Amino acid sequence: NAGVTQTPKFQVLKTGQSMTLQCAQDMNHNSMYWYRQDPGMGLRLIHYSVGAGITDQGEVPNGYNVSRLNKREFSLRLESAAPSQTSVYFCASRAQTRKFGNQPQHFGDGTRLSIL
Amino acid sequence: AQSVTQLDSHVSVSEGTPVLLRCNYSSSYSPSLFWYVQHPNKGLQLLLKYTSAATLVKGINGFEAEFKKSETSFHLTKPSAHMSDAAEYFCVVIGYKLSFGAGTTVTVRA
Numbered sequence: 176n177a178g179v180t181q182t183p184k185f186q187v188l189k190t191g192q193s194m195t196l197q198c199a200q201d202m203n204h205n206s207m208y209w210y211r212q213d214p215g216m217g218l219r220l221i222h223y224s225v226g227a228g229i230t231d232q233g234e235v236p237n238g239y240n241v242s243r244l245n246k247r248e249f250s251l252r253l254e255s256a257a258p259s260q261t262s263v264y265f266c267a268s269r270a271q272t273r274k275f276g277n278q279p280q281h282f283g284d285g286t287r288l289s290i291l
Numbered sequence: 292a293q294s295v296t297q298l299d300s301h302v303s304v305s306e307g308t309p310v311l312l313r314c315n316y317s318s319s320y321s322p323s324l325f326w327y328v329q330h331p332n333k334g335l336q337l338l339l340k341y342t343s344a345a346t347l348v349k350g351i352n353g354f355e356a357e358f359k360k361s362e363t364s365f366h367l368t369k370p371s372a373h374m375s376d377a378a379e380y381f382c383v384v385i386g387y388k389l390s391f392g393a394g395t396t397v398t399v400r401a
Binding site: 215218219282283 | 323325332336389
């Protein structure tokens with residue numbers, strides 16, 4: 176009963192390094208999302224995907240790329256990390272194929288990323 | 292335009308007393324509304340959702356929320372707080388986009 180699994184749970188990077196955050200869901204959901212959470216700002220959508228090979232930008236996409244090679248996995252890549260990208264990153268999934276809808280999202284436990 | 296405002300950034304209650312977390316929203320569409328809870332170092336867990344059915348929605352762990360269209364509010368309540376309710380709570384509105392509130396941190400005093 177794993178749900179949404181994110182790896183790693185913690186990571187420290189130096190400015191300019193690259194990194195890929197991994198997310199996998201076992202609920203056969205169609206849509207997947209990447210968010211960042213910063214104090215006092217709630218969650219902000221970075222990128223999302225409504226199916227394998229289909230991705231689109233959210234509200235804060237700059238500095239991030241995503242890849243959805245199959246239905247189960249959705250990765251987030253930082254090509255050149257910056258201190259402003261220090262945050263907690265959450266992956267979520269949802270059964271519906273629409274970007275948003277009345278079905279709730281299911282969240283992973285997050286990746287805590289610090290960039291020095 | 293669409294937005295969601297959680298009116299309290301922090302709420303402190305004594306164990307066994309009622310909890311009230313306030314959420315106001317604005318949306319041009321008929322929105323779907325959700326409350327999520329986040330415990331330390333964990334992801335967000337769905338507490339309850341409103342999707343245009345009954346205006347009083349019951350969720351998990353004794354929480355409930357009432358949708359009031361005239362007041363554009365979706366406040367979360369629990370009659371009796373438990374120590375395990377200490378967490379951060381997020382109000383989420385889905386209309387033409389998804390909007391998260393900034394969160395309300397709940398502390399429970401023994």
